Amino acid sequence: xxxxxxxxxxxxxxVMALTGEKNKSPALAKAVTEFVRRQRARxxxxxxRESAFDYPDPEDAANPVPxxx
Numbered sequence: 298x299x300x301x302x303x304x305x306x307x308x309x310x311x312v313m314a315l316t317g318e319k320n321k322s323p324a325l326a327k328a329v330t331e332f333v334r335r336q337r338a339r340x341x342x343x344x345x346r347e348s349a350f351d352y353p354d355p356e357d358a359a360n361p362v363p364x365x366x
Contacts, residue, residue: 302325304312309321316331318324344350 304325309324312328313319313321313324316324316327318327
């Protein structure tokens with residue numbers, strides 16, 4: 298998708314240097330994609346810390362986990 302954004306030249310040059318891209322559009326696309334990936338990872342980590350994924354304890358005899366075949 299094409300969009301227009303106002304970004305300071307110094308920031309854009311830094312984005313290009315950090316991403317290793319020589320052109321503006323690929324540099325911005327890579328930076329935005331990486332930002333989204335990191336935000337999702339941060340959210341996933343938060344969910345794990347808050348026990349959003351409650352798996353049975355294999356040591357718990359009252360709630361046995363079937364063996365893998």
